[in-house]
Protein backbone atom coordinates (compact mmCIF):
# COMPACT_ATOMS: atom_id res chain seq x y z
CA UNK A 750 0.00 0.00 0.00
CA UNK A 751 1.34 3.44 -0.92
CA UNK A 752 1.69 6.25 1.60
CA UNK A 753 -1.13 8.07 -0.23
CA UNK A 754 -3.42 5.09 0.39
CA UNK A 755 -2.35 4.93 4.04
CA UNK A 756 -3.13 8.64 4.36
CA UNK A 757 -6.54 8.01 2.79
CA UNK A 758 -7.23 5.27 5.37
CA UNK A 759 -6.40 7.66 8.21
CA UNK A 760 -8.70 10.29 6.68
CA UNK A 761 -11.56 7.82 6.16
CA UNK A 762 -11.35 6.61 9.76
CA UNK A 763 -11.08 10.11 11.27
CA UNK A 764 -13.99 11.79 13.04
CA UNK A 765 -12.74 15.38 13.01
CA UNK A 766 -9.86 16.22 10.68
CA UNK A 767 -8.30 19.66 10.60
CA UNK A 768 -5.76 20.90 8.04
CA UNK A 769 -2.93 23.26 8.91
CA UNK A 770 -1.40 25.06 5.94
CA UNK A 771 1.63 27.30 5.54
CA UNK A 772 3.62 29.04 2.83
CA UNK A 773 4.56 25.74 1.13
CA UNK A 774 1.05 25.19 -0.27
CA UNK A 775 1.11 28.60 -1.97
CA UNK A 776 4.63 28.56 -3.43
CA UNK A 777 3.04 26.38 -6.14
CA UNK A 778 0.79 29.39 -6.92
CA UNK A 779 3.89 31.54 -7.44
CA UNK A 780 3.92 33.15 -4.01
CA UNK A 781 7.40 33.18 -2.48
CA UNK A 782 7.83 32.26 1.17
CA UNK A 783 9.00 35.54 2.64
CA UNK A 784 10.55 33.76 5.59
CA UNK A 785 12.79 31.61 3.39
CA UNK A 786 15.86 33.71 2.97
CA UNK A 787 15.93 33.54 -0.84
CA UNK A 788 15.35 35.82 -3.80
CA UNK A 789 13.87 39.22 -3.23
CA UNK A 790 13.24 38.62 0.46
CA UNK A 791 16.86 37.89 1.31
CA UNK A 792 17.38 41.66 1.00
CA UNK A 793 15.04 42.53 3.85
CA UNK A 794 14.13 41.47 7.35
CA UNK A 795 10.43 40.52 7.31
CA UNK A 796 10.30 40.86 11.11
CA UNK A 797 11.04 44.55 10.64
CA UNK A 798 9.33 45.12 7.28
CA UNK A 799 5.98 43.61 8.32
CA UNK A 800 5.82 44.92 11.85
CA UNK A 801 3.36 47.09 13.69
CA UNK A 802 6.23 49.23 14.91
CA UNK A 803 7.47 49.97 11.37
CA UNK A 804 3.93 50.68 10.12
CA UNK A 805 3.32 53.22 12.87
CA UNK A 806 6.74 54.80 13.20
CA UNK A 807 8.38 54.40 9.82
CA UNK A 808 5.58 54.20 7.21
CA UNK A 809 7.97 54.94 4.31
CA UNK A 810 9.90 51.75 5.13
CA UNK A 811 6.66 49.80 5.59
CA UNK A 812 5.37 50.81 2.14
CA UNK A 813 8.77 50.24 0.53
CA UNK A 814 9.31 46.75 2.02
CA UNK A 815 6.42 45.14 3.93
CA UNK A 816 3.72 46.30 1.54
CA UNK A 817 5.62 44.66 -1.34
CA UNK A 818 4.95 41.26 0.28
CA UNK A 819 1.20 42.00 0.30
CA UNK A 820 0.45 43.99 -2.81
CA UNK A 821 0.27 41.26 -5.49
CA UNK A 822 -1.37 38.47 -3.49
CA UNK A 823 -4.86 39.12 -4.82
CA UNK A 824 -3.66 38.47 -8.37
CA UNK A 825 -2.63 34.89 -7.52
CA UNK A 826 -4.73 31.80 -8.21
CA UNK A 827 -5.37 28.69 -6.11
CA UNK A 828 -3.49 25.53 -7.19
CA UNK A 829 -4.42 21.84 -7.09
CA UNK A 830 -3.47 21.65 -3.40
CA UNK A 831 -6.03 24.31 -2.42
CA UNK A 832 -8.69 22.60 -4.56
CA UNK A 833 -7.90 19.17 -3.07
CA UNK A 834 -8.53 20.53 0.44
CA UNK A 835 -11.79 22.15 -0.70
CA UNK A 836 -12.84 18.77 -2.07
CA UNK A 837 -12.03 16.99 1.20
CA UNK A 838 -14.31 19.47 2.96
CA UNK A 839 -17.09 18.92 0.39
CA UNK A 840 -16.78 15.16 0.94
CA UNK A 841 -17.32 15.75 4.66
CA UNK A 842 -13.92 14.61 5.94
CA UNK A 843 -12.21 17.95 6.47
CA UNK A 844 -13.83 20.09 9.17
CA UNK A 845 -11.70 23.19 8.74
CA UNK A 846 -8.40 24.71 7.64
CA UNK A 847 -6.08 26.65 9.92
CA UNK A 848 -3.86 28.71 7.66
CA UNK A 849 -0.80 30.84 8.30
CA UNK A 850 -1.17 32.28 4.79
CA UNK A 851 -2.60 35.72 4.07
CA UNK A 852 -3.23 35.13 0.35
CA UNK A 853 -6.99 34.28 0.48
CA UNK A 854 -6.41 31.23 -1.74
CA UNK A 855 -8.32 28.73 0.40
CA UNK A 856 -11.51 30.78 0.32
CA UNK A 857 -11.00 31.41 -3.41
CA UNK A 858 -10.70 27.65 -3.96
CA UNK A 859 -14.09 27.19 -2.27
CA UNK A 860 -13.10 26.13 1.27
CA UNK A 861 -15.75 27.27 3.73
CA UNK A 862 -14.33 26.88 7.24
CA UNK A 863 -10.99 28.68 7.17
CA UNK A 864 -9.23 30.03 10.26
CA UNK A 865 -6.97 32.76 8.90
CA UNK A 866 -4.77 33.08 11.98
CA UNK A 867 -2.40 35.58 10.33
CA UNK A 868 -5.23 37.60 8.75
CA UNK A 869 -5.88 38.09 5.02
CA UNK A 870 -5.53 40.59 2.19
CA UNK A 871 -9.17 41.14 1.26
CA UNK A 872 -9.67 44.27 3.37
CA UNK A 873 -7.89 47.00 5.34
CA UNK A 874 -9.18 49.17 8.17
CA UNK A 875 -8.76 52.63 9.64
CA UNK A 876 -6.69 52.82 12.83
CA UNK A 877 -8.79 55.77 14.01
CA UNK A 878 -12.47 55.05 13.22
CA UNK A 879 -12.29 51.34 12.35
CA UNK A 880 -13.87 51.75 8.91
CA UNK A 881 -13.20 48.80 6.58
CA UNK A 882 -12.18 49.23 2.92
CA UNK A 883 -11.45 46.73 0.14
CA UNK A 884 -7.73 45.94 -0.16
CA UNK A 885 -7.91 47.00 -3.82
CA UNK A 886 -8.86 50.60 -2.86
CA UNK A 887 -5.93 50.72 -0.43
CA UNK A 888 -3.54 49.30 -3.01
CA UNK A 889 -4.61 51.99 -5.50
CA UNK A 890 -4.01 54.73 -2.92
CA UNK A 891 -0.44 53.49 -2.40
CA UNK A 892 0.55 52.53 -5.95
CA UNK A 893 -1.42 54.97 -8.11
CA UNK A 894 -2.05 57.99 -5.87
CA UNK A 895 1.24 57.45 -3.98
CA UNK A 896 -0.53 58.42 -0.76
CA UNK A 897 1.86 57.29 2.00
CA UNK A 898 0.62 56.49 4.52
CA UNK A 899 -2.81 56.00 2.86
CA UNK A 900 -5.64 57.79 4.66
CA UNK A 901 -9.21 56.85 5.60
CA UNK A 902 -11.73 58.55 3.28
CA UNK A 903 -14.10 59.10 6.25
CA UNK A 904 -11.89 60.53 8.99
CA UNK A 905 -8.38 60.95 7.59
CA UNK A 906 -6.86 58.37 9.96
CA UNK A 907 -4.12 55.99 8.78
CA UNK A 908 -5.23 52.78 7.08
CA UNK A 909 -3.63 49.42 7.83
CA UNK A 910 -3.94 45.98 6.22
CA UNK A 911 -5.97 43.26 7.99
CA UNK A 912 -2.93 41.00 8.25
CA UNK A 913 -1.38 40.03 11.57
CA UNK A 914 2.01 41.70 11.73
CA UNK A 915 4.89 41.22 14.12
CA UNK A 916 3.93 43.04 17.31
CA UNK A 917 0.16 42.55 16.76
CA UNK A 918 -2.10 40.49 19.02
CA UNK A 919 -3.33 37.18 17.63
CA UNK A 920 -6.82 37.60 16.10
CA UNK A 921 -10.05 35.87 17.32
CA UNK A 922 -9.53 33.33 14.50
CA UNK A 923 -6.65 31.90 16.50
CA UNK A 924 -8.82 31.07 19.51
CA UNK A 925 -11.34 29.44 17.18
CA UNK A 926 -8.52 27.44 15.58
CA UNK A 927 -7.26 26.37 18.99
CA UNK A 928 -10.77 25.16 19.95
CA UNK A 929 -11.08 23.28 16.65
CA UNK A 930 -7.72 21.59 17.26
CA UNK A 931 -8.87 20.45 20.69
CA UNK A 932 -11.81 18.70 19.00
CA UNK A 933 -9.69 17.06 16.30
CA UNK A 934 -8.36 13.54 16.06
CA UNK A 935 -6.34 14.03 12.86
CA UNK A 936 -4.30 16.94 11.55
CA UNK A 937 -3.18 17.21 7.93
CA UNK A 938 -0.20 19.58 7.83
CA UNK A 939 0.50 21.01 4.36
CA UNK A 940 3.51 23.20 3.63
CA UNK A 941 4.18 24.51 7.10
CA UNK A 942 7.63 24.25 8.64
CA UNK A 943 5.86 24.22 12.05
CA UNK A 944 8.36 26.60 13.60
CA UNK A 945 6.26 29.80 13.87
CA UNK A 946 4.51 30.07 17.24
CA UNK A 947 1.76 29.89 18.35
CA UNK A 948 0.50 27.87 15.36
CA UNK A 949 3.37 25.45 15.90
CA UNK A 950 1.71 24.20 19.11
CA UNK A 951 -1.40 22.92 17.30
CA UNK A 952 -0.01 19.61 15.94
CA UNK A 953 0.89 18.60 19.50
CA UNK A 954 -2.82 18.73 20.41
CA UNK A 955 -4.04 15.96 18.07
CA UNK A 956 -3.55 12.20 18.19
CA UNK A 957 -2.84 11.49 14.53
CA UNK A 958 -0.69 13.52 12.20
CA UNK A 959 -0.02 13.54 8.45
CA UNK A 960 2.73 15.94 7.38
CA UNK A 961 3.37 17.01 3.78
CA UNK A 962 6.25 19.46 3.56
CA UNK A 963 9.31 19.69 1.33
CA UNK A 964 11.63 20.07 4.31
CA UNK A 965 11.78 18.26 7.63
CA UNK A 966 9.68 19.62 10.51
CA UNK A 967 10.10 19.34 14.29
CA UNK A 968 7.00 17.06 14.35
CA UNK A 969 8.17 14.51 11.75
CA UNK A 970 9.26 12.09 14.49
CA UNK A 971 5.75 11.81 15.93
CA UNK A 972 3.76 11.90 12.67
CA UNK A 973 1.96 8.81 11.37
CA UNK A 974 2.79 9.70 7.77
CA UNK A 975 5.46 12.09 6.47
CA UNK A 976 5.77 13.07 2.80
CA UNK A 977 8.72 15.30 1.89
CA UNK A 978 7.41 16.41 -1.49
CA UNK A 979 5.44 19.07 -3.37
CA UNK A 980 2.09 19.74 -1.68
CA UNK A 981 -0.31 20.01 -4.64
CA UNK A 982 0.51 16.70 -6.37
CA UNK A 983 0.65 14.82 -3.04
CA UNK A 984 -2.77 16.12 -1.92
CA UNK A 985 -4.25 15.30 -5.31
CA UNK A 986 -3.03 11.69 -5.01
CA UNK A 987 -4.41 11.43 -1.48
CA UNK A 988 -7.84 12.69 -2.58
CA UNK A 989 -7.78 10.20 -5.49
CA UNK A 990 -7.07 7.40 -3.00
CA UNK A 991 -9.91 8.62 -0.76
CA UNK A 992 -12.32 8.58 -3.73
CA UNK A 993 -11.19 5.09 -4.81
CA UNK A 994 -11.69 3.67 -1.34
CA UNK A 995 -15.10 5.32 -1.03
CA UNK A 996 -16.34 3.79 -4.25
CA UNK A 997 -14.94 0.29 -3.60
Ligand SMILES: [Zn+2]
Nearest residue numbers: 875878901904
Ligand atom coordinates in the same frame (compact mmCIF):
# COMPACT_ATOMS: atom_id res chain seq x y z
ZN1 LIG B 1 -11.35 56.47 9.65
